[in-house]
Amino acid sequence: MRLKHRILSALSALLVLGAAVGSFAPQTAWAQGGDKLPIDTAVRIGKLPNGLTYFIRHNAEPKERAEFYIVQRVGSMQEEDSQQGLAHFLEHIAFNGTKNFPGKGIDHFLESIGASFGRNINAYTSFDETVYTLMDIPVPRKSVVDSCILILHDWSNFISLEDKEIDLERGVIEEEWRSRDGGDMRNLTTLLQLAFPGNKYGERMPIGKMEVVRNFPYQVLRDYYKKWYRPDQQALVIVGDINVDEVEAQIKKTFADIPAPVNPAERVYTQVEDNASPIVGIAADPEATQNSINIYYKRDVTPAELRATMIGPLENYMKSIIVQMVGQRFSDIVKKPNAPFTEADMSVGDYIVAKTKDATTFSASFKEGAWEPALKALTAEIARIHQFGFNKSEYDRAKKDFLVGIKKLYNERDKRKNSTWANEYVSYFTNPSYLLDIPAYYKLMTGIAEQITLEMINGAAKELTANENVAIMMTSVKKPEVKLPTVSELLAKYEEGIKQTVTPLKEEVSNTKLIDKLPMKGKIVKEEKNGKFGSTVWTLSNGTKVILKKTDFKDDEILLSGSRPGGTYNLTKPTNLDLKVLNDISSLGGLGKFDDSALEKALAGRIASAGLSVGSLTDNVSGSTTKEDLETMFQLLYLNFTARRADQQAFKAWQERSIAAIEAAMANPLFSLRDSVSRLLYPHNPERYPLTIDEIKSVNYERVLQLFRSRFTNARGFQFVFVGNIDEAKLRPLVEQYIGSLPSTKVTYKMFPEREVASVAGTHTKEYNKAMATPTGIVIDMLSTSGEYNQKEILISDILESVLDQLYTKTIREDEGGTYGVGVNVGISRYPKVRRVLSIQFQTEPTKTEKLNALALKGLDEIAKDGPNEEYFTKAVKNLAKEHAESLRKNGYWLGQLSTYYLHSLDFVSNYDAILNSIKPEDVKAFVQSLYSSKDRIIITFRSTDAEAKK
Structure with a gap:
């Protein structure tokens, strides 16, 4: 039975769908899959x-x-x-x-x-x-x-x-x-x-x-x-x-x-042939960084006229649920030591790039040369799905996630962005399907989710993994020490793997209660209304502060940010390696009684996240949630502070994945350039250098985890900022329960501790070379000088960045055809000393590097002498004004501005337009003069050499 027949069988079972869609369309022909679904009248x-x-x-x-x-x-x-x-x-x-x-x-x-x-x-x-x-x-x-x-x-x-x-x-x-x-x-x-x-x-x-x-x-x-x-x-x-x-x-x-075309050429969609025998292919390249196996089960595309009926939503629901459940299985495998692949996933859609043939695709990335265990594990999961399907707990979790996702879509229906609607219509025109309005879609999909049984899902999964019309593709790095299979060997191992004996996955019921015993509540001891930018400020009994700003930009979004002075520069004698991996490995173990996989499952049906990180100068908190799952975010926040778990098995798996990633990346000839540039720019800061394989092997997990925990055993000094559709009455008890209860003792950290972190000073010119198959040249210019840290300086740097983008697009991209694009970054670095910093980077043909860089520097020289092009300057100012006006309607913008104000006492909002409009071309000219005359200048050039010797 083909998938569309399986869908029709499921469709016939939805005899009470009219009740699911309510008064919208009970008993109509389209609700039974016969006619087209109604198109959104908006x-x-x-x-x-x-x-x-x-x-x-x-x-x-x-x-x-x-x-x-x-x-x-x-x-x-x-x-x-x-x-x-x-x-x-x-x-x-x-x-x-x-x-x-x-x-x-x-x-x-x-x-x-x-x-x-x-x-x-x-x-x-x-x-x-x-x-x-x-x-x-x-x-x-x-x-x-x-x-x-x-x-x-x-x-x-x-x-x-x-x-x-x-x-x-x-x-x-x-x-x-x-x-x-x-x-x-x-x-x-x-x-x-x-x-x-x-x-x-x-x-x-x-x-x-x-x-x-x-x-x-x-x-x-x-x-x-x-x-x-x-x-x-x-x-x-x-x-x-x-x-x-x-x-x-x-x-x-x-x-x-524009007239209608006369005798137009026929627009033909190229058909993709079925194949009775598997198509097998292997592609290998000396510079490849992706080692992967892809298994495709091709099948016919569901016709557009059927996708426009009830069959379309049913098919999409079944596919999305199956893909989600398979993704969770693969995620669990990857998080264990000695995993057979570094990542894996499943998708259902176009056969690679073809609109005329669908496919179920299973993909796995593996360590260099380790294609055989990856293929065996991938085919084992395919066989397990085909033979046994999924169990009830898996389906329950996936269904919860689906339902909460469409509920958020429904809640935010009036705040959907223009681009989201536009892309939906692009897809409808190029790949016709259904176009329901969101309330109707929500009712319909809720009804489908409640009535599609696990047996129906498993039936569809069986069809999606039918061992026919198969294609097996492998990509790999090509080098002497990596043994690649022949096409016949790869096919033989696939056929062996798909026939291997497998057992069903054990039923796993998730413990969804994150915290068994609630902590002792704190108190809000002070409340200040009419705070900065319309915020309210609460001071809690444990010395923390909460700043909240209610907005109506999104109906169902609440964002969290928190910070205090601290960071890695306030740590006592950490090793460089500790600093490199501090944030990466601290969250591997999960929270409280849940390892990372169990935590994912416990959060099924909830949209909430919270995390901690250690910056250079601050300790940081982040989070996001919906109105309904607000308490879940608070519980995650509390557990992050008080119950970060250690998990040696998860750490070992991280080591293996990280080593595999570096080994794969090293095949790219440009991989070593990043390390070389980092060492040139930051001779006194080895923590900025890329991780090496030897370093990963030598990480002391217990010490790093303890170092991370030490930053958060005490919450005093933290300022937590909440922005979104906030109900103060509901937020208040949660703040007292989960933030007011965080441990707190007096602590003092400097915001700007004395530490040597400056980039290299003086004038330096450096050239690097390496063999590459495609002739490649790269130029990096960096100029810096002293400056001031204020909003005007920042806006001048933003204007200059835009002016240079426009200038280099004209002179280097368009007039010379010399590069696809020039990357320009201009900014104000605040620590350890305030510096104006300009970087220019582009890629080109190796013989053109000097000529094009001369053009780049000439552009700076002309601005330093004559000021910026008036047209470029005007456009830059208008674009910044446009972007700022858009930002004022975004929760994330206010989250950042409130955090900046209450941590640093800097207001970058109130006078934005006035300061922007006060900036003159002469200000940009002076800014460039200071940079262009600075002795702190670095020019880095990379030119590839002949790669023949590598092959």
Whole structure:
């Protein structure tokens, strides 16, 4: 019985589904799986006479912002052999001039209203689709909305495709290829060829072939554009704080000049063949860091017309529940010593990249060369699922998690972000299914979850793991000491593994009570209303403080942050190794009576987290939850302070995973560069150097855990900040119970202890070399000088970072085609001394490093002499103002600002706009002058050498 038949069997069992969906639709045909589910009426869906589809929705989160997407049901699969890379090239060149926005007109217009390239203006190309995205665009007036619609119009049919711009973009795309063409990408390319023998999906990586990108004639790209970019394959998605009627009218007016295609080329979705015998493939590369086995059970895709009925939600529910239960099994295995794999997972969806064939996929990553135990363990779990399915406790936990997830979705339905809605409509257009409104979806899925039995789930799992239409793919590093199997050996071990004797998993009932005996309550001894930023401050009897701010940005989100002076710099004589692993291994053992796996299961059906960490200068707390699970977060917080468990078995498993990760990463020739740069920059701080295998082997778990616990045996001095949809009456007793009861004795730490942590001073030039298969050059510039720590300095540094992003995009990426992107970071370092710090980093062809770095430094020199480009400066200020306005509607922003104010007495909110608008180009000029004239300058260059000797 195929899965869809299993789904239909489950569907026929839902005879009382009408009761589950309540008055929404009792007894209707769609509730029995026959007709299409009703489409959410809040989204307006239409089609123009030329075939263009549109989705429009009013949504006010965030306010005065909107998303504008154009979706093309066209990707690399529409390329001919001689066109490989054109779909992706076209996506790039669409930003280089259109009918109504010549040159960089699109970027210039959007940046003029506060958007930025990359963050707000972007696109992507895949095998079967290309999507252009204008995200979080400010829409204070209708004219801006109309202009964004005009951009979509031009992308649809009026991209200029000028010879000069095409030639400039060739280099950019080659540098994008260079930045990605490592051993793992080469293995993936090979794997696709092996997984799709004789099929186009195996030969259409979207990045394409560089010989095509470098040399294709201009007309070839224009012909591709004219053939495939047409309204019958396009959709507009516009979601945000807009007038739906006005947007629809504007779409009809703007797109009226684009005719319906005449005798269009047929849009064919390439079918993927079934295979009677297993497809087996092995890809290995000397620079690969991913050692993995992937087992696929291919099957037919459920037709779109069925996915649009009750079958769609049923199928999705069953798949998600099964994937979750399998994921928990794999997680339990990985956390034990001598685990056969370092991680594993299951997924159900597309067969790798193909829309025309589904697959159940089991994947496992393993230690170098250890493919055989990984395969044996992976097939054992597949066989166990196929033969015995899951037990009641597993299903109960998975169902609880599912139900709490959709309840949170329902609770937050009115605060859903524009981007979430927009991406849902993109998916609906490219892969049609159902489009219910959230209340109906919540009622329907709740009913399904309550009525789908474990037997139904196990029946579906059996079909998903049927040993037919199989593909087995392995990727590995390639080096003499790693023995790889032959294809026949890999297949033989798979067939042996799938037939091995297995036993059912034992039933495991979770103890869900986190704390058996509640601690002695403390008291709130002082309350201050009208605190900073509208907060309330409670002082507790144990010397801790609680700051709370109620917001309405999210209906069902409460965030927690806490800090006090302390951190690693206040520890007494820790070893460098202790500091490196302090936060990583302290949480391995779980809390109270629960090891880490048991704790995961005990928290099933609850959305709550809390954790501790030790920073350089502060001891820190973090957490998040919903209104319903607030007490659970408090209990986790209390246990973190008082009952961190030791678990030697978990520690040993961590050591094994960490060693395997380093061994795998070392295959990347750039792995050693990070270590070299760290040692150059921080000669006095070995704790900043990357972990080594020998260090991992020598970690003293007991000492590190005791060191971590010592930071939190005493809670005095902590300030806990809560932000979100808070009910003070419910929060108060929980604060007294779980924070007021934390142990507290008097303690004094310096916020800024004297310690040598400065980076290297003076001027240094360093070059590194290593063999690489893909010729690679990397440049890192670092400049620093003294400064002041205040909001104006920070904002000047932010403006400079944006100005340099724009400058280098123009000069190094676009004019020179020299790199895919220049990474710029400008900031103010506060400790041990206040420093202005600028770093510039980019990757390119090795012979271009000096020329391009000269351009980068020339840009700085020109700013130091003449100040920043006025247009760049104006755009930077507008973008910062836009981002700040958006931040004011985010709980996470206020969490950080309240923490900063109450810990450091710094207010970075009240005068933000006034200070930002007071900054002049001369301020940026002076900032750059101080950096550019500083003697503290480091230039690091990496140039690859010939890799032939490695092969």
